[in-house]
Amino acid sequence: MSVLSIKQLSLSINGASLLDDINLEVASGEIVTILGPNGAGKTSLLKVITHELPASTGEVLLNGHTSQHWSQIEQAQMMGVLPQHSLLNFPFSAAEVVNLGRTPHDTGLSRDTEICQAALQAVDAEHLRDRAYTQLSGGEKQRVQLARVLAQIWEPSPSGERILILDEPTSSLDLAHQQQILATASDLAQQGCAVVIVLHDLNLAARFADKIFLLSCGHIAAQGTPEQVLQTAVIKKVFDVDVHIIQHPETGVPVVI
Amino acid sequence: MNRLAPQKLIISLIALLLAAFVIAIISGPTSIPLSDLAALVSSSAASDNSQHTIIITQLRLPRALLAILVGAGLAVSGAAMQGLFRNPLADPSLVGVSSGAMVGASLMIVAGGSWLSSSSSLSLGTVAIGAFLGGVFAAILVYRLATSPNGTSVSTMLLAGIAITALAGALNHLLEFYTSNDMLRQISLWKMGGLDSANWVRVQVAAVVLIPVTILLCRYSKPLNALLLGESEARHLGISVERVKRQLIFLVALGVGTAVALTGLIAFVGLVIPHIVRLLIGPNHRYLLPASALAGAILLLLADAVARVVIAPTELPVGVVTSILGAPFFISLLRHRREYGME
Numbered sequence: 001m002s003v004l005s006i007k008q009l010s011l012s013i014n015g016a017s018l019l020d021d022i023n024l025e026v027a028s029g030e031i032v033t034i035l036g037p038n039g040a041g042k043t044s045l046l047k048v049i050t051h052e053l054p055a056s057t058g059e060v061l062l063n064g065h066t067s068q069h070w071s072q073i074e075q076a077q078m079m080g081v082l083p084q085h086s087l088l089n090f091p092f093s094a095a096e097v098v099n100l101g102r103t104p105h106d107t108g109l110s111r112d113t114e115i116c117q118a119a120l121q122a123v124d125a126e127h128l129r130d131r132a133y134t135q136l137s138g139g140e141k142q143r144v145q146l147a148r149v150l151a152q153i154w155e156p157s158p159s160g161e162r163i164l165i166l167d168e169p170t171s172s173l174d175l176a177h178q179q180q181i182l183a184t185a186s187d188l189a190q191q192g193c194a195v196v197i198v199l200h201d202l203n204l205a206a207r208f209a210d211k212i213f214l215l216s217c218g219h220i221a222a223q224g225t226p227e228q229v230l231q232t233a234v235i236k237k238v239f240d241v242d243v244h245i246i247q248h249p250e251t252g253v254p255v256v257i
Numbered sequence: 258m259n260r261l262a263p264q265k266l267i268i269s270l271i272a273l274l275l276a277a278f279v280i281a282i283i284s285g286p287t288s289i290p291l292s293d294l295a296a297l298v299s300s301s302a303a304s305d306n307s308q309h310t311i312i313i314t315q316l317r318l319p320r321a322l323l324a325i326l327v328g329a330g331l332a333v334s335g336a337a338m339q340g341l342f343r344n345p346l347a348d349p350s351l352v353g354v355s356s357g358a359m360v361g362a363s364l365m366i367v368a369g370g371s372w373l374s375s376s377s378s379l380s381l382g383t384v385a386i387g388a389f390l391g392g393v394f395a396a397i398l399v400y401r402l403a404t405s406p407n408g409t410s411v412s413t414m415l416l417a418g419i420a421i422t423a424l425a426g427a428l429n430h431l432l433e434f435y436t437s438n439d440m441l442r443q444i445s446l447w448k449m450g451g452l453d454s455a456n457w458v459r460v461q462v463a464a465v466v467l468i469p470v471t472i473l474l475c476r477y478s479k480p481l482n483a484l485l486l487g488e489s490e491a492r493h494l495g496i497s498v499e500r501v502k503r504q505l506i507f508l509v510a511l512g513v514g515t516a517v518a519l520t521g522l523i524a525f526v527g528l529v530i531p532h533i534v535r536l537l538i539g540p541n542h543r544y545l546l547p548a549s550a551l552a553g554a555i556l557l558l559l560a561d562a563v564a565r566v567v568i569a570p571t572e573l574p575v576g577v578v579t580s581i582l583g584a585p586f587f588i589s590l591l592r593h594r595r596e597y598g599m600e
Contacts, residue, residue: 052489076495087343087487090540103483104495152494 001064002027003161003194004049009058011041011048018044020219022058026211028161031185031195033205035229036215037239042198043084045215046167049196050081063160070159076104077157080149084167086141088133094144095120095129101151112151119151120144122184124177138172146181153193163194170204182208202256206230207248214238230254261537263544270551274325277558281321284562286569287312320455323463324561325554327452327516328526330467332553333474334509334516335527336534336546340481341505342411345535348528349513351418352506353395356425358517361391363432363444384447385518392514395421400506409502411488449574450523452561459519470512471550477505478542485540525579526553529587556583 004026011019019041026032034042047053048060051067059066062078070078080101088097098116105112120126123143128136133144146169153162164185170178178201185195186208199205205212206226214222214229216238222229235243235256243256283289293309334349342351350356365387399421403414433441480501483491492498513527531549538544560578567573 050489050493052492072492072497073495076493079493081490081493083487083490086490088485089343090345090485090535092485092540096539096541097486100483100486100494103479 002061003063003163004196005061005064006049007059007061009048009055009060011044011053011056013053018218019048022220024213024220024223026163026194026196028192028194029189030210031189031197031208032211032213033209034196034198034213034215035200035202035205036221039217040215041218042215043167044218046081046165046196046198050079050165051075062163073104074157074159076152078153078160079163079165080153081165082146082149082167082169084171086145091132091134093130094125094133094136094140094147097133097144098129098147098151101148104152107155115151115154116147119147119154122150122187123147124180139174139177142169142172143177143181146184150184150188153188156192161192161194162188163196164188166195166197168198168200170199170201178204202230202235206253206255207251226254230256260539263538263541263548266534266538267544267548267551270548270555274551274555274558277555277562278321278325281324281558281562282313282317285312285317285565289313316455319457319460320452320561321558322460323455323519324452324557326460326463326467327520327523328553328555328557329471329550330463330512330516330553331523331526332530332556333471333546333550334512335553336531336542336549337474337477337481337505337509338527339531340484340540340542340545341502342415343485343487344415345532346528347415349509350422350527351415352509353399353418353421353425354392354510354513355517355522356422356429357395357398358388358392358514359448359522360425360428360432361387361389361394362447362518362521363429364391366440366443366447367432367436387518388521389514389518391425392517393510395425396506396510396514400503409499411502446574447521450521450576450579451564451572451574452520452557453572454520463515463519466515467512470508470515474505474508474512475546475550477501478546481505481542481546482540521574521576523557523576523579525576525583526556529583530556533583533587 002025006022006024009019009022010017022045034045036042044053048055062070062075067075095116098119099112101119102112102115117126120129123146125140125143125147128140128144133141136144149164153164156162166185169181173181182204185197189195209226211224212226212229213220214234221238222234230245232243232245235241245254245256248255279294283291283294289309289312294313297310297313331349338349338351339345339347362384365384399414399417400409402417403409433444436444480491480496483494483496484498488498530553531545534545534548534552538548556579557575560582561575563582564573564575564578
């Protein structure tokens with residue numbers, strides 16, 4: 001059964017159509033990447049997936065049920081969401097920020113501390129644990145926020161399979177940390193967690209995604225494996241740029257140049 | 258980061274509160290020796306009617322208790338508002354409570370003054386009721402203005418609060434303009450805030466409202482911590498954001514409305530106490546809320562003691578003292594804010 005299943009979704013706000021006829025399935029253990037130019041509707045789609053915006057028509061099912069079926073706590077135990085920007089401007093320590101990820105759980109202080117420590121390790125940020133969040137660099141903040149979301153869905157939920165949603169998680173990271181964050185997402189997928197990532201970097205998407213959905217003007221322009229989607233004609237049509245696509249000499253995935 | 262352990266701060270604050278309580282009881286125009294206080298406490302049946310016993314039981318004790326309740330209520334409300342608005346400079350007056358209360362009180366002084374003798378306890382009671390109604394009405398108005406079918410917008414609420422405060426200020430000036438000199442003085446004394454009207458009835462009213470409000474607000478630490486991340490993040494962490502907002506605003510309007518009704522406008526406690534506590538132990542509301550309540554109670558107790566002593570036998574308005582005591586401390590903390598991770 002799909003962890004996330006979107007059927008004939010459309011979204012319009014004040015008469016403007018933002019999303020149209022979106023069908024999307026994410027299975028357990030699968031990494032799905034959403035690509036597309038600015039304004040294609042990527043963020044709107046994430047907002048509908050996370051139940052921040054109600055769908056105008058169609059339905060969004062989490063583990064086979066609409067959002068009405070799940071309590072807010074149950075949903076928080078299954079779905080971790082990393083937003084693109086963080087508003088936090090109070091001087092929590094990094095460890096306190098990560099610990100906020102345990103808000104929907106009742107596992108007790110010692111287990112929470114263990115999980116937060118492990119989550120900080122997973123994003124290579126243990127050394128930041130006692131630093132004030134407000135004094136971290138942009139990339140450090142993003143890693144600490146990711147650790148918070150990882151801590152939130154660290155353990156399997158009794159209600160259903162987990163899903164991790166990342167909105168441009170690599171935007172302010174250096175190369176090494178970009179790779180590391182996506183490798184962490186892959187590890188989580190190995191445990192059965194579904195992963196949805198909005199990315200801008202086509203090559204990162206090609207390397208880590210099982211499936212790519214290419215959005216353009218609110219509808220799905222192309223979908224499938226990286227090989228199926230990343231083709232010269234498709235990219236020319238959606239992004240209006242001329243590219244060459246070659247095969248990576250070792251991994252065989254497409255590389256866009 | 259250079260912070261105190263929160264548990265240590267809370268224990269020190271409890272000790273300080275006890276010390277401040279004793280100081281508030283023994284100091285005043287008539288200073289009472291500690292031995293007399295000890296004698297009064299040990300022979301708990303208040304059989305002797307010496308002058309000191311009367312001063313303590315009828316004047317200073319209710320006054321000190323009222324200071325504790327109002328100080329704690331104002332400070333914890335301020336901490337909750339700062340968390341809800343994600344703004345360390347927010348205070349309860351932002352939701353219009355204080356300015357609404359001011360108009361309510363002025364209306365009662367002006368309208369009531371013509372048919373009530375000005376100093377009777379009845380008229381003080383009607384001023385308090387006017388202040389409470391005005392405060393709660395303004396908070397409801399601000400909340401309604403900021404609420405649309407999509408939820409309550411915190412930034413709209415901030416702006417609506419400013420608009421209502423401006424409107425209330427204008428109404429208040431209008432009342433002052435048309436009133437007599439005598440009432441003008443009453444209004445402006447009330448605006449400065451004071452505990453001189455303390456009696457056991459007021460302590461009872463304060464206890465019935467402010468103790469539950471303070472305890473309930475202290476239980477919102479989890480949602481308030483999550484809200485600091487942002488509203489949608491809090492929602493993703495399983496917090497019912499709209500419900501929490503509604504409940505917090507109701508509790509703050511009730512608490513601040515009651516505090517203002519009983520003691521007038523006491524500036525500074527709700528704004529600066531949480532800020533100082535946050536600089537000392539960090540923003541975790543689990544400790545911030547109770548520590549703010551304790552620190553607010555201490556500040557108001559000491560400020561009131563100072564207000565009674567400095568120009569005895571006349572009293573200064575306590576709001577003036579809270580500002581004079583607190584502002585320099587606050588400024589020195591601001592100057593060292595980098596050490597506390599505030600930038």
